Amino acid sequence: MGWLIGALIVGTAALAVAFALDRRAERRAEQPPETGDARLDQHRPTYVTAAEIARLEPPTEADPTPGVGYAINSATLWANPAVLAGARVVVVDGPVTKERELYPIHALREPVLLVAEQHSGEVSDAVTANAKALRRMLLVVSASAEVRAAIASATGANPLRPSDLQAGFVPDEWLGRAASVTARSGTVEISPD
Template identity: 30%
Template sequence: MDPWSIGLAALVVLGLAAVVFGALYDRARNRRRHQEMLAPPARVIPRFRPDAPSPHYLSDLQARRPPTGAAPTAALSAAERTAVNEQLADQATPSVPAGYASAEFVTDPTARWVVLDQPVVCVCADEVASIRELLGLLERLVLSRTPLVLVAPAVAKDVLGTLEVNRIQQRLSVVVVLLPEVADRERVAQLCGGRPTDRSDRQAGYLPPEDLGRCERWVSTARSSHVLTRRTATA
């Protein structure tokens, strides 16, 4: 056989080998891509250092206990309690037919009252459905240590629970009063110099000072709430 024939045969064999290799390689690559598409994405699992302290999670029961070493809630003196009681009995004292929404907000255990001095009064025109609606306001009040009276026709259970925990942990002095009647909410807003706010404004964080009411002292019992124009002297 002449060299030309040998070269041609070798070229044909190499060509066939290249075609077979390419087909097998492409088949394997397509199979690998198919498996990658069906497989779950790779995730990096965080790991603690061997010397890192074990994580601590706060249970709901623990969250509803006052922090260790915290000062007790400042209750009224006997003389001041008597004076406030006289103001509540006075027919001229403005009041609404709804008390605190939860006993967790009570500040005077003896009388079972919520007494907040110089609070911001936020009157809501509609239900407070998420804590996000109040975040901007709460951040400002926590920093300034200003009490909050939240008046609304309804408040979602998780929002009420969040406010309760913040009150128990002494991060915020707050009371929630549920007033379903529009006339009652408008009366509170008028008495305190504010206006009812709607959900869209609260979610946008648009709560200018003129929309928020204020009063000298707010007192809520289990059944009614009262706007006091003056505080009594502490004995």
């Protein structure tokens, strides 16, 4: 008889824990409650899925600008040709792995070429979403240390560390300039300013 009472106590405790965890998961899945203040409610976050990004119309291509000057090869380019006129150049000595590292770069209003050691799928998705939804022209290229140094030298950019991007430290005078950046078939051509 004692084992039956013990089983009932353990079973009841397990059900209570399962119920509490289920309620917690439901509350996390719900939208935050509206405050009734329109100024606050209009800034509620909305999330875009990868499927929604894929359904967006691609940006219209700019008029092609002949690319002359410095050229590099890269295996990690956008699949579509890209032309950036009057681009700012950001060189990062290290990987760019988080979307939040792009925030200080998105504050720039000109087209941007970001050259880093490597970049993650999260960064690629963020670039695609911004190109399709906001028409933001940002080209992310992975390159070796030698190529990054050559690009920095040719465009006047000072290399940043990944921690600089994470801290939001992207001084304007550290950015390089390029008259045009043309990307096609794994090759990037940069015409320095």
